[in-house]
Structure formats: C-alpha cells, structure tokens
Amino acid sequence: MLIDIVSVFPEYFDVLNLSLLGKAQDKGLLEFKVHNLRDWTHDVHHSVDDTPVGGGAGMVMKPEIWASCLDDLLGIPPLTDIRDADPERGKNSNAILVFPNPSAPTFTQNDATELSHADHLIFGCGRYEGYDGRLPAYYEAQGFDVREYSIGDYVLNGGEVAVSVMVEATTRLIDGFMGNHASIEEESYTGSEGLLEHRQYTKPASWRGMNVPEILLSGHHAHINRFRRDEELRRTSEIRPDIIEKLDCRTLDKKDRKI
Numbered sequence: 001m002l003i004d005i006v007s008v009f010p011e012y013f014d015v016l017n018l019s020l021l022g023k024a025q026d027k028g029l030l031e032f033k034v035h036n037l038r039d040w041t042h043d044v045h046h047s048v049d050d051t052p053v054g055g056g057a058g059m060v061m062k063p064e065i066w067a068s069c070l071d072d073l074l075g076i077p078p079l080t081d082i083r084d085a086d087p088e089r090g091k092n093s094n095a096i097l098v099f100p101n102p103s104a105p106t107f108t109q110n111d112a113t114e115l116s117h118a119d120h121l122i123f124g125c126g127r128y129e130g131y132d133g134r135l136p137a138y139y140e141a142q143g144f145d146v147r148e149y150s151i152g153d154y155v156l157n158g159g160e161v162a163v164s165v166m167v168e169a170t171t172r173l174i175d176g177f178m179g180n181h182a183s184i185e186e187e188s189y190t191g192s193e194g195l196l197e198h199r200q201y202t203k204p205a206s207w208r209g210m211n212v213p214e215i216l217l218s219g220h221h222a223h224i225n226r227f228r229r230d231e232e233l234r235r236t237s238e239i240r241p242d243i244i245e246k247l248d249c250r251t252l253d254k255k256d257r258k259i
C-alpha cells in the first residue's frame with residue numbers, strides 16, 4: 001500500500017518511521033510519502049490560505065494549491081473547468097482520497113477495515129478553518145473515491161493528528177502487519193457485532209488483595225468463553241448502549257438474552 005500524506009507541517013509524521021509502522025515499511029507492506037503542501041505554491045510567501053468568502057474568522061485553504069498537489073499525486077492533468085470533468089477518470093484509479101474534517105461522519109473500525117484493502121491512500125491535512133468546500137466535490141465529479149471523516153466530537157487545530165489516528169487504525173489491519181492476527185479479530189468494534197472487548201488480566205492471580213475472576217483460572221474453556229461474552233455484553237450495554245440497540249437478534253443465543 002502506498003500512503004501519501006500532504007500537510008503544511010510534514011514533521012508531524014516523522015514518527016511514522018518508528019515502531020510497527022517502520023517495520024511494515026521495512027517488510028515492504030507499506031510505503032509512506034509525506035509532502036509539504038507549500039511545495040505547490042508559486043508566490044514568495046508560499047501562502048496556502050486566504051480569508052473566507054462571506055466573512056468570518058480564520059483562514060481557508062485555497063483550492064488551487066490543493067488541486068495542483070493532488071493532481072500530481074494522482075498523476076492526472078489539471079482541469080480548467082469542472083464541466084469538462086470525465087466521471088470515468090477516477091474509476092480507473094486505485095486511489096482513495098481522505099480528508100479529515102470535524103464536520104464529517106465519524107471514522108469507525110469498519111472504515112479502517114475498508115481503507116486497509118486499498119492500494120493507494122492520499123490523506124490531505126487541512127489547517128486553520130479547513131480546505132475550500134469545493135475540493136471534495138471537484139474530485140468526486142471526476143469519479144474519484146473521496147472520503148471525509150471526523151475522528152470524534154471535538155475540534156483539533158488541524159488534520160495532522162486525525163490523519164495519524166486514521167493511518168494507525170488502518171495500517172495495523174493490513175494482512176501481515178500484526179504478528180498475531182487473532183488478536184485483531186478479538187478486539188472491540190470488530191466482527192459483525194462490534195461489542196466492546198472484555199477486560200484482560202495477567203499474573204499474578206492475586207495482587208494487592210485483588211483477585212482475577214475465579215473462572216479464568218478454571219481451565220474450562222466453554223465457561224471462560226461464556227464469562228467473557230457476558231462481560232462484553234454487559235460492558236457494551238453500560239458504556240455504548242447504541243451498539244447494543246443495533247445488534248442483530250439473530251446473532252444472539254438464549255444465554256445472551258439473560259444479560
């Protein structure tokens with residue numbers, strides 16, 4: 001998978017060479033290219049933003065700078081007018097364009113799974129009041145797969161942290177990235193039900209007067225599985241009742257219904 005990241009603060013992404021992400025690059029599973037948006041400016045000040053049309057606070061990132069950059073990364077010639085757009089152009093591309101945006105739908109584990117199957121991801125990090133609102137529509141009109149995601153109901157200073165979150169959540173799901181694939185399948189938000197995971201314990205079985213749940217020491221796998229499933233259902237209904245409401249009753253058995 002090729003991951004292009006565009007930002008006016010490319011140093012944010014120096015950490016990508018650390019830890020598992022660095023190893024995945026060494027193994028050839030991933031290639032990261034981080035670009036400075038200012039490299040696509042032509043004025044002496046390398047300015048990427050301008051005041052909002054219609055007034056208001058802050059600055060908005062100019063569409064022409066973003067489009068010259070993204071056209072280069074997509075390997076397509078610039079359009080002079082959107083009315084000449086060929087909607088088939090993007091259909092032949094294997095790239096997905098991803099823009100972090102606090103006013104977009106929330107990024108979920110399902111989105112991460114979908115992105116993990118892509119060949120090429122291009123993340124564009126907005127700053128200030130964000131990018132010009134025509135930008136996503138400009139690429140959609142050309143048939144490209146464009147996604148806008150928020151990482152949560154709060155506002156950050158820019159898209160860099162949000163992109164780091166999405167890159168980490170996505171790349172760890174690439175086949176061969178994690179040593180132990182089973183650990184991914186058992187995680188929260190995963191599988192058809194997406195329940196929160198049960199708590200985990202390690203040795204010693206008794207620590208400062210606190211004991212791990214007795215059943216986990218029994219060696220009885222069916223009972224342990226039942227205990228863990230009960231805990232997942234209980235925790236999810238307490239912490240995330242919205243997930244329980246969406247559960248498909250057909251995936252539950254009689255014992256689940258007692259919880």
Ligand code: ADE
Pocket residue numbers: 100101102149150151152153154155156157158159162
């Ligand atoms: N940019 C600023 N805040 C953000 C958020 N919550 N999610 C995604 N991008 C953002």
